[in-house]
Amino acid sequence: MYGLLLFGACFLHALSCVSAIESRSFNSRPLDIRLFHSLNRIGPPVVSPDATKILYTQAHYIQADNNSETYINVVDLSGEISQLTEARGGETYGNPIWFDNETVGYLHKNKLYRQGLDEKNATVVYSPSIDISSVSYRSGRLVFVASVYPNVSLAQTKDLTAVKKRDSALIYDNLWVRHWDEWMSPRKPALFSVELDDWKVVGKETNLLLNLTAFHDPLVRWSLDEHTVDRQGHNAAFIVRTPNEDQSWTTNVGVYTVPINGTGQPRLLSSGIEGISSAPAFSPDGRWLAWLQIKEPAYESGQKRIYVGDLVSGKVAAVAHDWDRSPQSLLWSQNGTSLYAVVADSGNNNIYVVDVESGRRKQLTETGSASAVRLLGKKDLVFVYSNTDTPMDIHRLASTGERRALTAVNQKVLKNVYLGSAQDFTFTGARNDLVHGWLVKPPNFDP
Numbered sequence: 001m002y003g004l005l006l007f008g009a010c011f012l013h014a015l016s017c018v019s020a021i022e023s024r025s026f027n028s029r030p031l032d033i034r035l036f037h038s039l040n041r042i043g044p045p046v047v048s049p050d051a052t053k054i055l056y057t058q059a060h061y062i063q064a065d066n067n068s069e070t071y072i073n074v075v076d077l078s079g080e081i082s083q084l085t086e087a088r089g090g091e092t093y094g095n096p097i098w099f100d101n102e103t104v105g106y107l108h109k110n111k112l113y114r115q116g117l118d119e120k121n122a123t124v125v126y127s128p129s130i131d132i133s134s135v136s137y138r139s140g141r142l143v144f145v146a147s148v149y150p151n152v153s154l155a156q157t158k159d160l161t162a163v164k165k166r167d168s169a170l171i172y173d174n175l176w177v178r179h180w181d182e183w184m185s186p187r188k189p190a191l192f193s194v195e196l197d198d199w200k201v202v203g204k205e206t207n208l209l210l211n212l213t214a215f216h217d218p219l220v221r222w223s224l225d226e227h228t229v230d231r232q233g234h235n236a237a238f239i240v241r242t243p244n245e246d247q248s249w250t251t252n253v254g255v256y257t258v259p260i261n262g263t264g265q266p267r268l269l270s271s272g273i274e275g276i277s278s279a280p281a282f283s284p285d286g287r288w289l290a291w292l293q294i295k296e297p298a299y300e301s302g303q304k305r306i307y308v309g310d311l312v313s314g315k316v317a318a319v320a321h322d323w324d325r326s327p328q329s330l331l332w333s334q335n336g337t338s339l340y341a342v343v344a345d346s347g348n349n350n351i352y353v354v355d356v357e358s359g360r361r362k363q364l365t366e367t368g369s370a371s372a373v374r375l376l377g378k379k380d381l382v383f384v385y386s387n388t389d390t391p392m393d394i395h396r397l398a399s400t401g402e403r404r405a406l407t408a409v410n411q412k413v414l415k416n417v418y419l420g421s422a423q424d425f426t427f428t429g430a431r432n433d434l435v436h437g438w439l440v441k442p443p444n445f446d447p
Contacts, residue, residue, distance in 0.1 A: 044372030139233025
């Protein structure tokens with residue numbers, strides 16, 4: 001049996017949200033809580049269609065004003081960074097997307113803007129009635145998530161929300177009353193699409209979940225968890241929890257596909273499996289969908305296995321079923337023969353490449369934490385990387401195995417600040433179990 005000793009876990013996790021810094025001197029000062037809160041936080045990379053530029057968000061907490069600012073930067077492959085949007089205290093510029101190689105979009109104050117890389121001013125593309133999130137753009141259509149009441153549009157949801165009620169009482173007819181710190185409400189996140197023509201919205205938004213079984217019934221609460229859209233702009237894949245009278249106990253969470261123009265019926269790919277589905281990913285040609293699946297029902301922390309579904313034939317197959325690791329995310333290679341997977345492995349989050357046909361695996365990174373992995377051209381990758389002494393930054397991993405940082409968002413802030421590297425070790429614990437631990441030396445440590 002292989003145990004895990006998590007001592008100092010909160011501190012180690014906190015340090016992992018800070019960027020690559022020069023080596024510290026023996027007399028460097030420690031990282032305190034005020035400095036920690038003032039550090040820059042970086043968002044996932046968004047690669048341009050021609051794979052020459054990367055968008056990302058950068059957030060910063062302002063202690064004096066007790067608020068934060070989030071703005072958007074663009075970095076090229078040489079590491080040259082330009083700030084695209086303003087940095088204003090209390091305001092957020094987020095959800096960066098590419099419309100083409102020279103034009104980007106982003107959300108600000110719940111409006112979707114369009115801005116050229118060489119332009120200072122932006123224009124509004126879409127002004128929805130209620131808050132939206134997770135916006136993507138494919139082939140002249142926007143796909144996004146919005147929380148709406150059953151069977152109504154965004155505008156109707158706004159009107160219903162504005163109605164003043166005499167009380168806030170709710171009657172629950174199933175046991176899914178509260179999820180963590182949030183009361184379940186009649187409004188549920190749903191997946192929408194809308195057409196763009198000449199940078200203007202055409203027609204009304206289409207709810208892509210409407211054709212799910214019994215979606216019209218206000219007592220049936222479908223709940224959207226995550227989604228993705230294929231490159232061709234034909235289909236979306238989404239994860240939903242199947243309605244049940246006792247949803248607080250069930251783990252029947254399935255993966256569906258649906259045309260984003262709203263003309264087709266959602267199609268369940270994980271039929272017959274009552275465990276949790278997650279992390280859907282389309283192949284580059286749009287024919288295949290990979291996802292992660294817990295086979296055993298009633299477990300939320302079971303092992304996640306890789307499944308691939310053929311969207312033409314409907315056949316589903318497991319990949320690397322003999323693997324004793326549990327992947328966290330998936331990304332197809334450019335040629336559609338392999339999958340990149342981020343895997344929790346002995347206290348690290350490493351990138352592996354998995355051959356879809358044979359299931360053979362190859363480890364690409366060995367230490368630290370990788371996340372938000374994206375393709376860069378045909379063979380390279382970009383991702384967010386951190387370690388206990390290397391805060392979060394965007395890194396590039398070449399097909400040769402060479403890795404280098406493209407950003408260093410906290411280099412000035414953390415100059416002469418000590419971030420201790422963690423050394424792992426094992427020892428024999430209770431019942432002769434092998435225990436894995438971490439050792440972090442304090443500042444100015446002198447044995």
